Amino acid sequence: MNKESDIPPIFTKIVLAILILGLLFMIISHFYTKHKFESDDIKKSITVGEIVKFRAGAKTTPSFNYEFSVDEKIYSGSYMIVTDLRQKSGKELRKYVGKKYKVWYVVEDPTYSKLLFDRPVE
Secondary structure, X not given: OOOHHHOOHHHHHHHHHHHHHHHHHHHHHHHHHHHHHHXXXXXXXXXXXXXXXXXXXXXOOOEEEEEEEEOOEEXXXXXXXXXXXXXXXXXXXXXXXXOEEEEEEEOOOOOOEEEEEEEEEO
């Protein structure tokens, strides 16, 4: 009773449609965010942010969560660790929690931000 033919065709079509829509959403979101940071027409600014959490990422890329303040409102973001830093152990990476770095953000919508890991703040 576990044959592929036991799965209704409509169920397969629905799952496939959801996967395609999810993939399309991720692609569009990526290019929309990229456009915000590459466009000279969109005003951006820099502030100071702090790494608040390290996520080991067993099945995903390890990352740091960071927070920063704009006009007394706190925003958060995630920095994917894809550089040589990825070779360090979790214990070594946890030492970055509490450290401050410059954060580049979109003035109109600070939910769009990038941690500038190469620009630490002493």
